[in-house]
Amino acid sequence: MPRNTLFSILLRAPWWISILAALPLFGAVQMFLPPVAALFATFPFLGIAAFAAWKQLRTPGAANVAETLGKLRDMSWENFSAVMAEALTRDGYTVTATGGGAADYEARKNGRVALVACKRWKVAQTGVGPLRELFEAKKSAEAQDCIYVSAGEFNPNAREFAGKNAVRLLCDVELAKLVARVVRSGHRWKLF
Numbered sequence: 001m002p003r004n005t006l007f008s009i010l011l012r013a014p015w016w017i018s019i020l021a022a023l024p025l026f027g028a029v030q031m032f033l034p035p036v037a038a039l040f041a042t043f044p045f046l047g048i049a050a051f052a053a054w055k056q057l058r059t060p061g062a063a064n065v066a067e068t069l070g071k072l073r074d075m076s077w078e079n080f081s082a083v084m085a086e087a088l089t090r091d092g093y094t095v096t097a098t099g100g101g102a103a104d105y106e107a108r109k110n111g112r113v114a115l116v117a118c119k120r121w122k123v124a125q126t127g128v129g130p131l132r133e134l135f136e137a138k139k140s141a142e143a144q145d146c147i148y149v150s151a152g153e154f155n156p157n158a159r160e161f162a163g164k165n166a167v168r169l170l171c172d173v174e175l176a177k178l179v180a181r182v183v184r185s186g187h188r189w190k191l192f
Contacts, residue, residue, distance in 0.1 A: 118149035
């Protein structure tokens, strides 16, 4: 869905914004048609409100994200590596350790190969260098995608490089959600 349509904007907004958008529509339609027709006219907005609320309930809050990222940074490489392999597996990837180099894992999903780098997960801020190394490894391995995992921040140059070269940055809320699936499942690697 294009990012600038009304419905895509409402999907990114708090759920109650869709309800507020439905109210004047209901009132306007009710002036010309029966209330049942006005209710049907608001169904798309009510559906978006329900879906947005469901998504927002599943998204961890800022405090939970910060706590999860802090606990990830406190993990040893062995535990973090195992959690990432399990999380990627639960996300539908077939994960194989690469044995070194710029990438730590080769992850396969739907016929596509992604190189995953996560050994610098503790770094407070990542620059463009490690992303460039991963991108070059992707080209030489003839992989289709590359994913860079970090519990820290990316500097503006790194974000720009990732955007231009289709390097997926797995960090912040997305990383916390991915790892939370492993923790919620009662796996042996406890963060909490």
